[in-house]
Amino acid sequence: MDHGTHAHSLAAAVRAGRVRAVDVVADALERIARTDRSLCAFREVWEEDALRRAAEVDARVAAGERLPLAGVPFAVKGRHGLRSAGPLVAAGCVAVGATAVPGPGTPWQTWGLGRYGRTVNPWRADRTPGGSSAGAAVAVAAGVVPLATGGDGAGSVRIPAAWCGVLGLKTTNGRLPSADRTGLAAPGVLVRCATDARAWWTAVTVGAAGTTGMAGVAGTGVAGEGAAVKPRPLRAVWSPDLGFADVDPEPVAVAHAAALRLADSGAVRIEQDLPGPRDRRAARDRRAPRGRRPAPEGAPLRLEDPADAWLALRTASGDDPLALALARRIRAVNDRRLDALFRRTDLLLTPTTPCAAHGHNGPGERYSTALTWSFNLSGHPALSIPAGFGSDGCPLGLQVVAPRGGERALLDFAELLHSDA
Template structure:
């Protein structure tokens, strides 16, 4: 199995799909891949602080079981893929169980916001704050902070997250990777408000789609649109205070997508109401009249918008990553949580980086239940080269 040892650097360049293909062909063993993942974690996590727990013995045991299954001829779709698990969910979540059953090898739990830290965009371990792999002096985003940092640093190609206010998309954008929020309700959730849904953090759109096929049960890249989807761009959604450099970086990725011909640009006004009252009202379980008004009005406006276009493009966040002392007055969730309230699916892909090296994400939003259209457009962004980090 394999032609030589897999070093941690070579491992970090492999996507989940490439790992699974190599393990199924017996060009690599799952044990070998797990060893490379654990080695990279040993090298990087002392300063990255992405993992709250590391499971070397468990990882090797599961990897051995995967190798035995492959020898028996079992076609595990994610055979041998190292997996990070968001600490607030762990191995007991439905998405984790389905990924492990598909051949993933769990290597540990990843950080989330700690007590006393800002709920928006932090990760915390007993060794200190989780750092951004591109800019260790800055936050990786959150709350799926450790998952995003681990994928962004090449420790794992795939990790689980959950998104109740952008908690998958924000850290994915800031760590230069792909993150996706399904249509609300696509997975069972403990969140009675209906805002939170599990989703992947991945190196590539195809890896996120592989997660989707295993966890959701549908391959969002299997069927491509017969005609280019109609897409609109909005830098602010009508209410967000988007920083100029973030706006410019995301717009260049959107413009490259339009130029590729994979989508058809539509000049459409996008003017939503700030969703904060609606989100907070739903979260409390007792929405007041203002919360109901904002939610219903945004629903009407989104219905009109998606009657005219198939995909909405925005910056994933209005701001660049902040420092480890917190976001100050910035609302990193501003472009994301409106779609937790409305339930629309959204994917973030790398759009490029700011002059000082901060990754910026481009968010793609589609109609409820139409993830295939969003993934198709996201793949086109990735292949355009604009999102290369």
């Protein structure tokens, strides 16, 4: 039974009566049973509940209800991920299980721990899939489910998407409900095609209507939902390192080549090729003073390293006013520079990660979040798309950032690149 591996294709088949949701979900459960001892992508699998819910979807379809994601099996991030999945369930999705997330003693959230052990990268079992949405990315990349939810507090959707070769979308902070009190985390999704990302976005925004608004997230440039999407080519700026990060040559080369292919296709016009930092030693010194003057209008983007700000906000207890003052200053400087950037361009392109997927012993002192967590601090939506492969045979990603509220622009852009097979 082959109705396509994409969520929208499966839903169309269920709506048309060509296949039952029960059969689609049973196929997904069989794939989990067959692969999960080696991949360790799941913490829990909900066989009985999933089949029962699939039967309910079949009944709803038979009663004439048109469900946009009818019968689509999906995975939720972590054991509590189902709590926020109401809009997907209402759209006809069926949750089959909770994916692996980091366990105790896994610094920087780059490992996953499933019910059978350590979560592995489906391209190379000796490499990490990234995290913290580790199992979600693996389940999607391996074709176990077409869609998995994630949460992104520093790159936790985009990093595993890059290292597993799938699309990973982080939404504008504050646009969808989030349990994170710091305001740094935003919901996201991992899928294999842009059409499925759009289907997820439509479902969750319809479900969230009336519970969250656009206050405080209206952007400039291509802006938010309801705004007319600009015609091709979109203006884009490329930055290999955001002006501060210590980035390995290969992720830069692979992502830059992908950006140039986009320019050759007419999808974007790269208006400026931004230089990297001149002083790599300062980039490596996470605690060095960062008192650079604000970049003038039209100058290359040079963000301040968000490490101190992110850590201060994550651990803020109100008893360290100096740390919180530093966090506010870094956030204000970076917000000002990003606002200036998006007044003159539509998209910002970077590598998703500063390094390739590392082994299970860890990255050492390297922060895999170096190029992603700036946009948790600023709140901008960002998408990681597959850029190509490194010399180790593992995927690498291209990060695409839009103005706040610009998810529609990101999805339109992604659909130009990833037409459905």
